[in-house]
Amino acid sequence: MEKHYLMTPGPTPIPEEIIKTMARPIIHHRTPQYLDIVKKVNEDLKKVFKTSCNVLTFTASGTGAMEASVVNTLCQGDTAVVVRGGKFGERFAEICQAYGVKVVPVDIDWGTRPEPSVIEGALKRYPETKAVFMQLCETSTATVYDVKSIAGLMRERETILVVDAISGLGADEFEMDSWGVDVACGGSQKSLMLPPGLAFCAVSKKAWTMVRRSKLPKFYLDFEKYDQLVDKGDSPWTPSITLVIGLQRALSMITQEGVDNFIKRHKADAEFVRSFLKGLGLGIYSKFPSDAVTAAKVPHGVDGSELIRSLKAKGVTFAGGQSQLKGKIIRIAHMGGITREDLKAALGKLKEALKEQKAKV
Amino acid sequence: MEKHYLMTPGPTPIPEEIIKTMARPIIHHRTPQYLDIVKKVNEDLKKVFKTSCNVLTFTASGTGAMEASVVNTLCQGDTAVVVRGGKFGERFAEICQAYGVKVVPVDIDWGTRPEPSVIEGALKRYPETKAVFMQLCETSTATVYDVKSIAGLMRERETILVVDAISGLGADEFEMDSWGVDVACGGSQKSLMLPPGLAFCAVSKKAWTMVRRSKLPKFYLDFEKYDQLVDKGDSPWTPSITLVIGLQRALSMITQEGVDNFIKRHKADAEFVRSFLKGLGLGIYSKFPSDAVTAAKVPHGVDGSELIRSLKAKGVTFAGGQSQLKGKIIRIAHMGGITREDLKAALGKLKEALKEQKAKV
Numbered sequence: 001m002e003k004h005y006l007m008t009p010g011p012t013p014i015p016e017e018i019i020k021t022m023a024r025p026i027i028h029h030r031t032p033q034y035l036d037i038v039k040k041v042n043e044d045l046k047k048v049f050k051t052s053c054n055v056l057t058f059t060a061s062g063t064g065a066m067e068a069s070v071v072n073t074l075c076q077g078d079t080a081v082v083v084r085g086g087k088f089g090e091r092f093a094e095i096c097q098a099y100g101v102k103v104v105p106v107d108i109d110w111g112t113r114p115e116p117s118v119i120e121g122a123l124k125r126y127p128e129t130k131a132v133f134m135q136l137c138e139t140s141t142a143t144v145y146d147v148k149s150i151a152g153l154m155r156e157r158e159t160i161l162v163v164d165a166i167s168g169l170g171a172d173e174f175e176m177d178s179w180g181v182d183v184a185c186g187g188s189q190k191s192l193m194l195p196p197g198l199a200f201c202a203v204s205k206k207a208w209t210m211v212r213r214s215k216l217p218k219f220y221l222d223f224e225k226y227d228q229l230v231d232k233g234d235s236p237w238t239p240s241i242t243l244v245i246g247l248q249r250a251l252s253m254i255t256q257e258g259v260d261n262f263i264k265r266h267k268a269d270a271e272f273v274r275s276f277l278k279g280l281g282l283g284i285y286s287k288f289p290s291d292a293v294t295a296a297k298v299p300h301g302v303d304g305s306e307l308i309r310s311l312k313a314k315g316v317t318f319a320g321g322q323s324q325l326k327g328k329i330i331r332i333a334h335m336g337g338i339t340r341e342d343l344k345a346a347l348g349k350l351k352e353a354l355k356e357q358k359a360k361v
Numbered sequence: 362m363e364k365h366y367l368m369t370p371g372p373t374p375i376p377e378e379i380i381k382t383m384a385r386p387i388i389h390h391r392t393p394q395y396l397d398i399v400k401k402v403n404e405d406l407k408k409v410f411k412t413s414c415n416v417l418t419f420t421a422s423g424t425g426a427m428e429a430s431v432v433n434t435l436c437q438g439d440t441a442v443v444v445r446g447g448k449f450g451e452r453f454a455e456i457c458q459a460y461g462v463k464v465v466p467v468d469i470d471w472g473t474r475p476e477p478s479v480i481e482g483a484l485k486r487y488p489e490t491k492a493v494f495m496q497l498c499e500t501s502t503a504t505v506y507d508v509k510s511i512a513g514l515m516r517e518r519e520t521i522l523v524v525d526a527i528s529g530l531g532a533d534e535f536e537m538d539s540w541g542v543d544v545a546c547g548g549s550q551k552s553l554m555l556p557p558g559l560a561f562c563a564v565s566k567k568a569w570t571m572v573r574r575s576k577l578p579k580f581y582l583d584f585e586k587y588d589q590l591v592d593k594g595d596s597p598w599t600p601s602i603t604l605v606i607g608l609q610r611a612l613s614m615i616t617q618e619g620v621d622n623f624i625k626r627h628k629a630d631a632e633f634v635r636s637f638l639k640g641l642g643l644g645i646y647s648k649f650p651s652d653a654v655t656a657a658k659v660p661h662g663v664d665g666s667e668l669i670r671s672l673k674a675k676g677v678t679f680a681g682g683q684s685q686l687k688g689k690i691i692r693i694a695h696m697g698g699i700t701r702e703d704l705k706a707a708l709g710k711l712k713e714a715l716k717e718q719k720a721k722v
Contacts, residue, residue, distance in 0.1 A: 004386065011387050011602055022603075023384045025365065026372050026556055028678055059422045059558055060581065061598035067581045098580040189599060195387055197420055197558050197601035217578065219459040220421065220428045237422035238550060240558035240601070241372055242383075317389055 005346045008319040009139050009167050009293040011189040011196055012336040014246075015253070018193055022246040029241050035233030037248050042230060044251035047259050048169060048192075049184055049202040051176035056226040058199045059240040062166040062187035065199035067095050068221040069133075069162045069183045072201075073210040076100040078130040081122045081159075083114045086140035087322050088164055092133040099216050104129065110324065111141045111286045111295075116149040123159060130210065131160045136184075137168030140322045142295035142331055143286040144172045151180040160207050166190060166199075170254065171266040171292035171335040182207040188243060191266065191292065193250045193336040197243045203227070266291045269334040269343060276347045277332075280354065285329045295321070295329040302357050304328055310356065314349045366707045369680040370500050370528050370654040371423075372550040372557055373697040375607075376614070379554055383607040390602050396594030398609045403591060405612035408620050409530060409553075410545055410563040412537035417587040419560045420601040423527040423548035426560035428456050429582040430494075430523045430544045433562075434571040437461040439491040442483045444475045447501035448683050449525055453494040460577050465490065471685065472502045472647045472656075477510040484520060491571065492521045497545075498529030501683045503656035503692055504647040505533045512541040521568050527551060527560075531615065532627040532653035532696040543568035549604060552627065552653065554611045554697040558604045564588070627652045630695040630704060637708045638693075641715065646690045656682070656690040663718050665689055671717065675710045 006013050027034050038057075045055040058064050070092070074080065080101050082093045085108040093103045104126050108114050114134060123129055132154070137144050147163055154161045160182035165174055169184075170191030176184050181204065188198035203211070203223060211223050219225075225236040254262050270291035274284055277296045285295035298304035304327035308320050319331040330350075334343055367374050388395050399418075406416040419425050431453070435441065441462050443454045446469040454464045465487050469475050475495060484490055493515070498505050508524055515522045521543035526535055530545070531552030537545050542565065549559035564572070564584060572584050580586075586597040615623050631652035635645055638657045646656035659665035665688035669681050682690040691711075695704055 006387065006389060008389050010599060011389065014387055019384050023380050026367065026375055028367060028369050028372060028680075029557075031673075031678070059420065059425070061420045061600070063598040064420070064581045095580045098583075099578045187599075195601065195603040196390075196599045197604060217460045219456045220425045221581075222459075237424040238371060238548075238557040239422070240556065240604075242556040243558060243601075317392070319389075 002315050005316040005342055007333050007338060007342070007346050008317055009190070009331055009333040010187065012193065012333055012338055014195060015193055015337045018246045018249045021249040022242045026241055029239055030234070034241065037245060038233035041244060041248050041251060042233070044255050045200060047255055048251070049176045049186070050174065050178065051202050053176070053202055053204050054227055054230050055200050055202040056223060056230060057235065057239070057244065058201070058221060059197065059237065060199040061196060062185065062199050063091065064221060065166070065185035065187065065201050066092060066164055068201050068223065069185055070095050070099055070101065071214070071216040071218040071221060072223040073160060073162070073183065073207060073214050074099070074101050074130055075213070075215040077102065079104060079126050079128050081106060081119065081126065081129050081132045083108065083134040083145070085112065085114065085143065086110055086135070086138035088135050088138055088140060092164065096133070111143055113143055113145045113288045114150065116146065116153060119150050120153050123153065123157065129159050131162055133162045134164070135168070136163050136165040136174055137172050137290040137292050139167040139293060140325065141286055142290050142293045143288050144168060144290040147174065147181060148179045154182070155180055160210055167292050168290060170262060172290055173263055176202055176204070188247065191335040192247065194243055194246050197240050198247065266335055269340060270294060272340065273332055273334050273343055273347065280351055292335045293331050293333045295331045298328055298330060302354065304330060307353055307357060310353045311349055314353060316346045316349045363676050366677040366703055368694050368699060368703070368707050369678055370551070370692055370694040371548065373554065373694055373699055375556060376554055376698045379607045379610045382610040383603045387602055390600055391595070395602065398606060399594035402605060402609050402612060403594070405616050406561060408616055409612070410537045410547070411535065411539065412563050414537070414563055414565050415588055415591050416561050416563040417584060417591060418596065418600070418605065419562070419582060420558065420598070421560040422557060423546065423560050424452065425582060426527070426546035426548065426562050427453060427525055429562050429584065430546055431456045431460055431462065432575070432577040432579040432582060433584040434521060434523070434544065434568060434575050435460070435462050435491055436574070436576040438463065440465060440487050440489050442467060442480065442487065442490050442493045444469065444495040444506070446473065446475065446504065447471055447499035449496050449499055449501060453525065457494070472504055474504055474506045474649045475511065477507065477514060480511050481514050484514065484518065490520050492523055494523045495525070496529070497524050497526040497535055498533050498651040498653050500528040500654060501686065502647055503651050503654045504649050505529060505651040508535065508542060509540045515543070516541055521571055528653050529651060531623060533651055534624055537563055537565070549608065552696040553608065555604055555607050558601050559608065627696055630701060631655060633701065634693055634695050634704055634708065641712055653696045654692050654694045656692045659689055659691060663715065665691060668714055668718060671714045672710055675714060677707045677710045
């Protein structure tokens with residue numbers, strides 16, 4: 001059978017050695033063997049988030065971690081500044097609204113990033129703002145945001161910065177502690193090379209002061225319930241054992257390569273993809289392209305959805321655009337288990353498909 | 362290597378064919394191939410729950426489904442009757458309290474079950490009760506509750522019945538529609554033969570009227586978000602793809618055997634275990650033993666925790682007692698992928714271990 005290339009920004013392909021690790025007979029989660037695995041996972045996750053704070057692991061989709069970052073830090077009626085530059089920024093706003101948090105939206109054109117001055121302006125107009133919510137990589141537009149500069153604005157304020165790093169973590173540069181990020185969300189099915197099903201929140205000291213005053217109701221996603229067990233490798237509810245065991249393997253691979261080298265490899269792959277696309281005459285959609293995923297503009301005269309379908313028939317799955325970008329972009333992930341060879345093969349097929357669609361390449 | 366026998370009431374061993382199915386290269390969740398798998402899963406789950414209502418699948422531990430059953434049906438200040446006969450009954454009460462729901466506890470001795478007359482008494486004293494929460498199998502005491510009779514009390518009331526069937530589903534007799542249960546929770550790591558990581562809520566028509574008036578905040582676990590996509594095989598957030606694909610295999614095995622035969626096999630295995638234990642001179646802890654898991658009393662003079670440790674060394678993992686039952690019982694699961702041969706082998710080791718501990722067997 002011909003290899004199928006899964007090039008979507010989640011799920012990403014799972015390396016064979018991780019699949020094999022997860023295929024071993026399952027073990028119980030309250031055994032020393034499993035607790036030791038989790039302790040190792042927790043230490044390695046800190047290396048990926050670049051933090052000395054605890055990273056809490058939830059059995060959930062990434063959206064679960066996004067919700068956890070809201071319900072654990074805020075109270076009803078609190079004000080939150082929310083960057084809306086794509087589908088995932090909108091999701092943070094929807095979660096806040098579902099819990100009665102007042103949203104000050106910072107709406108930016110899709111494919112651009114929020115300028116620190118704009119965030120600063122919002123914070124000055126709404127000095128009561130308790131938290132700023134933004135993405136590291138806004139997956140829907142393949143755009144990396146300037147988290148570092150925006151985190152700098154929080155240093156002299158009580159406001160916390162919550163970053164959805166779900167698709168960016170491990171691919172785009174991210175330094176939780178040195179930049180001063182307070183809550184960072186992650187997910188398993190991106191650069192961490194696992195199936196979906198695990199989500200993470202790394203929580204800073206400053207965020208913990210907010211957690212203690214937070215009055216929004218929570219139970220399953222309650223940070224404190226996880227945090228009091230995390231050092232023992234334990235969790236309040238039965239965890240997703242096989243995924244956590246796979247995660248240990250994935251994190252071993254990443255820390256063996258070195259987190260910085262891992263990030264550099266993503267950067268190099270992203271540059272390779274962007275340069276290949278430019279060579280094909282395709283425009284890059286985002287003004288600030290992420291190193292996790294690239295959005296190529298579909299050329300005039302080509303039907304984007306049809307292009308994705310024809311690539312599927314050739315054994316390559318790319319993601320299309322969402323909402324307002326439907327049919328207008330194709331998104332090519334270059335993270336986690338996607339190798340340079342995979343990228344070359346998949347982009348070769350893209351070239352073929354474009355030719356067939358008689359685009360001017 | 363000698364086989365290790367995992368005999369805990371979750372996780373349970375995963376049959377080889379399910380492991381192999383989950384070890385295939387991952388596919389994207391918004392492809393016709395995956396959506397078709399989910400549609401099949403949804404139909405088969407209805408057969409297991411014995412319902413014509415939709416069964417919603419969450420990426421979560423069982424506790425996530427328990428929380429979903431609270432936050433989707435109630436409002437702050439609503440009254441709920443909660444049966445507390447073990448650790449999981451207590452959990453329902455804690456979830457209700459976390460969301461500002463008034464709890465009318467029905468506390469029963471551990472190892473017994475709530476009598477319908479007691480529930481009826483509570484409903485008469487608190488006619489404003491919006492929901493009754495109870496277990497099918499209270500895993501911590503290995504006790505099956507009389508859901509059928511208690512469901513009968515709801516027929517002429519507006520009150521709904523929410524049943525945590527997480528450990529009982531597929532093992533203990535359960536008929537959602539014909540008994541009149543309104544919300545039934547399930548989990549993947551019990552008789553469904555999967556790793557933990559998926560949770561389910563089946564939701565009746567009567568429950569949907571409560572869902573529409575419910576004002577408790579929710580987002581990740583919002584029934585309506587799932588229900589509007591369920592017929593397409595889609596889900597609001599990236600699902601736990603590999604577990605869902607494994608679930609299709611598991612449900613195919615169960616429906617091929619026939620759900621009723623599957624339940625009967627659990628009953629026969631449970632009877633075999635209870636009779637073997639009696640033969641060893643061990644008492645059965647519960648007055649109403651479940652067909653999913655059996656709790657044996659640890660004989661006088663034997664240290665329960667030490668017994669579990671010595672069995673572990675012999676390659677058998679049993680669960681001990683929780684909270685007030687710590688050291689006093691051992692719990693032996695007989696569900697899902699645990700075969701009669703596994704039970705014979707594991708109970709043989711128990712006999713050996715008891716002899717070594719010089720118990721009078």
